[in-house]
Amino acid sequence: MRPPGPGSVTAAAPPAASRPPEADIRRAAVTVVTVASLALGVTAGGWAWTVDRRAEDEALRAAADERVAAAALAVDADRSAAAVGAAVLGTAGAASVRTGSRAALDAAVAQAGGTLASSAVRVDDDAVRQALAAVLGAAEQEAATASAVRLRALAAEVAGAERAVVDAVAAHDAAQAAQAAQAAERAAAERAAAAASRPRATSPGAPAAPAPADRSCATTYSGPAFYTSPPTDGGDGSNGRLPASALTAVSWTRDSRGTPFYLRSDAAAALERLNAAFRAALGHDLALDLTYRDLDTQVAMRAALGSVAAVPGTSSHGTGLAIDVPELPCTYGWDTAARAWLVANGPAYGWVSPAWARQGGSNPEYWHYEYRG
Known part of the structure; x- marks a missing residue:
């Protein structure tokens, strides 16, 4: 214009x-x-x-x-x-939008909280778990007053931090599986080398030659045989006197005489969960040698082994809260993949290698683990 x-x-x-x-x-x-x-x-x-x-x-x-x-x-x-x-x-519509955003955040927080709890000792660098914990804390503080837009942003932040932990756990488990595979290969090679070096009979019916001097993968136990104990008939619940009502047998194995391996019921349930994870990581079930030990067996072991065995009535085996894996140094010894996995992951299931049983402890026993809940 x-x-x-x-x-x-x-x-x-x-x-x-x-x-x-x-x-x-x-x-x-x-x-x-x-x-x-x-x-x-x-x-x-x-x-x-x-x-x-x-x-x-x-x-x-x-x-x-x-x-x-x-x-x-x-x-x-x-x-x-x-x-x-x-x-x-x-x-009303604005309130509905905020309610939906808050529900999405609550779901993300619940899932991430479960991931945080289950990832303990399952990451190589705990910084990702600490970051997730910080994001969860911030979300909890802001959620009550945050707008719908901010609630959605918080949900995205929680999901991103959780994904970092999930990725770290996957990397850790992959490394553990690779280590276990390498240990299995080494053990197989050692067994093959030992078999190849063993002298063979020169003629049919000749007596077998003695085993070679190198028995590095043979059991380290040289005492008399002892076996796990069944529940104590009429037991009063004291050390070595546990009745059947206090014990549960594990599901996947028995000892060489066919006796089930009994543990206190909560310890047995935790060991079942541990064994499932152990099998997934290493490809086989956890082998057991001794679990619950009654008082009579404790007395016999003390007499045969001296101070190596606990004073009768004080053994953690008598409470149904301890296991011994086989004393096989190439399978469960100090530098094996099985022990590395048990020491790293066992605490997540309540099972630990006590300080006194570790290398440098007062009574080193690579085969001994206890349930601490």
Whole structure:
């Protein structure tokens, strides 16, 4: 639209309802400035401008006027859209959106909390678990007052931190499995080498030659044979006197005489879970040698082995809270994959290698583990 010039007829303005107030204000301001400029021009000589210059200025004014009108219309459109959105959504709708966002966050927090608990001692660098714990703490603090948008952002942060822990656990388990496979290969190679070096009979029916001097993978136990004990008939629940009601047999193995391996019921349940994880990681069940030991067996072992065996009535085996794996150094010894896995992962199931039984402890026993809950 052009401003009125001398002798021109001003077109009728469109109805006020069809134009935004801001446009009218800016149009009026432009008109006033234009009229004032024309008046000044007339006073100073009016028609000194050339026709081309005047046409150019009028075109610039028209473009500016159109931009002002367009901007005003855009502001009105934005305000109208916001008003319509608020009317449609309403307070109840906004509350519903926030409720859904909070439910999504709560679900993410619950899942991540379970991952955090189950990943203890199953990552090589605990920093990822600490980061997840920090994100969970922040989400718990903000959740009560956070907006729907912030709740969704918190859920995404929790999910991302949990994914880092899941990836770390997967990497740890893969490394453990690879280590176990390498240990199994070494043990197989050692057995094959021992068999190959054993002298063979020179003729049919000749007596077998003695085993070679190198028995590095043979059992380290050289005392008399002892076996795990069944529940004590009429037991009073004291050390070495546990009745059947206090004990449960593990499901996957028995001793060489066919006696089940009994443990206190909670310890047995925890060992079942541990064995499932052990089997998944190393490819075979955990072997057992001794579990519950009654008082009579404790007395016999003390007499045969001396101070190596616990004082009768004080053994952790008498409480049903200890196991011995076979004394096979190439399978369960200090530097084996099985022991590394048990020491690293056993505590997650309540089973530990006590300090006194570790290398450098007061009575090193690589085969001994205890349930601490």
